[in-house]
Amino acid sequence: MREGVELKNLTTFKCGGPARYYDEPASAEETAADLKFAAENGLDVFVLGGGANCLISDKGFDGLVIKIGKGMASYELTENADGTATVRAGAGLPLIAFATRTAQAGYTGTEFATGIPGTLGGGVFMNAGAYGGEMRDIITSVTYIDAKGEIREVSGDDLDFGYRRSFFAKLAVEGKTFVILSVTALVHKGDPAEITARIEEYRGKRTSSQPLDMPSAGSTFKRPEGYFAGKLIDDAGLRGFALEGSAARVSPKHCGFIVNEGGKASAQDVYDLIVKVSDTVFEKSGVRLEPEVRLVGAFEGRLPVINICSFGFKYGVPEGSNLVFDVRSLKNPYWEPELKFLSGLDEPVRDYLAGFEKTGILIANDVDEIEDLHDEFRKAGKDELYVAVGCTGGHHRSVYCATRIASELRARGYQVTLTHKDIIKDACDE
Numbered sequence: 001m002r003e004g005v006e007l008k009n010l011t012t013f014k015c016g017g018p019a020r021y022y023d024e025p026a027s028a029e030e031t032a033a034d035l036k037f038a039a040e041n042g043l044d045v046f047v048l049g050g051g052a053n054c055l056i057s058d059k060g061f062d063g064l065v066i067k068i069g070k071g072m073a074s075y076e077l078t079e080n081a082d083g084t085a086t087v088r089a090g091a092g093l094p095l096i097a098f099a100t101r102t103a104q105a106g107y108t109g110t111e112f113a114t115g116i117p118g119t120l121g122g123g124v125f126m127n128a129g130a131y132g133g134e135m136r137d138i139i140t141s142v143t144y145i146d147a148k149g150e151i152r153e154v155s156g157d158d159l160d161f162g163y164r165r166s167f168f169a170k171l172a173v174e175g176k177t178f179v180i181l182s183v184t185a186l187v188h189k190g191d192p193a194e195i196t197a198r199i200e201e202y203r204g205k206r207t208s209s210q211p212l213d214m215p216s217a218g219s220t221f222k223r224p225e226g227y228f229a230g231k232l233i234d235d236a237g238l239r240g241f242a243l244e245g246s247a248a249r250v251s252p253k254h255c256g257f258i259v260n261e262g263g264k265a266s267a268q269d270v271y272d273l274i275v276k277v278s279d280t281v282f283e284k285s286g287v288r289l290e291p292e293v294r295l296v297g298a299f300e301g302r303l304p305v306i307n308i309c310s311f312g313f314k315y316g317v318p319e320g321s322n323l324v325f326d327v328r329s330l331k332n333p334y335w336e337p338e339l340k341f342l343s344g345l346d347e348p349v350r351d352y353l354a355g356f357e358k359t360g361i362l363i364a365n366d367v368d369e370i371e372d373l374h375d376e377f378r379k380a381g382k383d384e385l386y387v388a389v390g391c392t393g394g395h396h397r398s399v400y401c402a403t404r405i406a407s408e409l410r411a412r413g414y415q416v417t418l419t420h421k422d423i424i425k426d427a428c429d430e
């Protein structure tokens, strides 16, 4: 365990501040010890793979960064009698090494990943993909360790892969701490000449269309349904755009990439450009761009700030709220004896509420409404937006939903504050 470790050179954006605590475990046991240390010291945890899809704030990460890399980079390919092979590999193995070794062994299925930077664990988390292939096509099961140090396995449909989405990305949104340890994939025997030809074709496409000579995190934004982010950015007149005095620029070669010219941009410069691009694209096309890049730590300057407050209706709606969401239609954990005296910050309550599809739908709708109002307030030059999320007593449902809404909005690049007005009132009072 080290303190004050600079993270800048551990990311492909080449910017950002230090980790308060940092460790590179080389086994599940060492990872469990890191998680225990974080729990005992009340530290937030961020798991860093190859840093190819994250923007770490200039203030750094005020918690423990667990870097999964070289120490957990095993690779083993077992040939099966039916012409397939099972590959078991450590989460810290570079995705390119995993894909290339498998292809070189004469198996097809990983060619799409031979040019995707980062680790195997990061690739699973993001369901990385390119040229029609995705991690979901080959991954059969994943082993991870949870916050309590228990080792678990997820397989098949439970991996819940979607576009840049997975079971693990969902766990992260729910505020869970976990570390992916290893991955199992199934690949098929292929024609070596065809495999090589495909890899060459993809390499050629990448080299000709992407600014691979500059620091970036690949595509900055997710592909909005029915559109291409790069095309929307280009159509908005932002090809090659940079804010004055900033070294963060929309790549002239590929508008979907933001590049850090000469490695001179700060993380805040990149963040400011992300905000500028998404606001401009929304104004020009009405389409919202959502960062694909994971934003880590605190960023500043995007106004209005969204202040979210959970509350209990029985104690009154917070004064001055611009939007009030009522989450009392969700099933109340208060009536479950083992959850009654817990709050929406506790894992059993979070698991209970996350288990209902309705919860996710309600949160998604609330987030959309907040984004619309944020846009109105921004145009009107307002600095603050107040959102209140209420349930009966302000202990369970409102606390959980407000926390999820805040985390979703932060991931989309908004500045958010979060308070729980009535959480310390007596739970028996519900």
Ligand SMILES: Cc1cc2nc3c(=O)[nH]c(=O)nc-3n(C[C@H](O)[C@H](O)[C@H](O)COP(=O)(O)OP(=O)(O)OC[C@H]3O[C@@H](n4cnc5c(N)ncnc54)[C@H](O)[C@@H]3O)c2cc1C
Pocket (backbone or CB within 6 Å): 012, 046, 047, 048, 049, 050, 051, 052, 053, 054, 068, 091, 092, 115, 116, 117, 118, 119, 120, 121, 122, 123, 124, 125, 126, 127, 128, 129, 130, 172, 178, 179, 180, 181, 212, 216, 217, 218, 219, 294
């Ligand atoms: C030049 C360039 C080209 C790119 N091209 C593509 C492309 O074609 N397709 C594509 O999909 N992406 C692309 N990317 C983005 C990036 O390569 C992928 O998203 C990659 O999968 C990120 O992996 P990583 O290990 O670097 O993850 P990181 O950036 O380190 O982390 C990303 C997320 O995964 C989580 N995570 C990482 N490892 C673990 C673990 N072991 N356990 C738990 N959580 C973990 C992190 O907490 C974080 O939330 C590109 C990036 C660059 C720089």
